[in-house]
Amino acid sequence: MSESEVTRWEYETLRPPRDETQKEAEDPKAELNQLGAEGWEFVETIDYEGGGTKYLVFKRPAQSGDSV
Numbered sequence: 400m401s402e403s404e405v406t407r408w409e410y411e412t413l414r415p416p417r418d419e420t421q422k423e424a425e426d427p428k429a430e431l432n433q434l435g436a437e438g439w440e441f442v443e444t445i446d447y448e449g450g451g452t453k454y455l456v457f458k459r460p461a462q463s464g465d466s467v
Contacts, residue, residue, distance in 0.1 A: 407461040411439055412454040 411434065416425040431441075439457035447453050 408458045409461045411457045415452050
């Protein structure tokens, strides 16, 4: 596969909502739907060492001309 045929990716991260309790945390559905509408696909989470999610990681193919 030549270098021009390699898919290049760009990445986005989102911090999950946090609050005192789960009941008080805001639902991130609207922000997740916006990312999906922009072509972002959920890839994985980056977790804290002691547990809990620090970031949600998304990717999408880089647009030609974008520097990543």
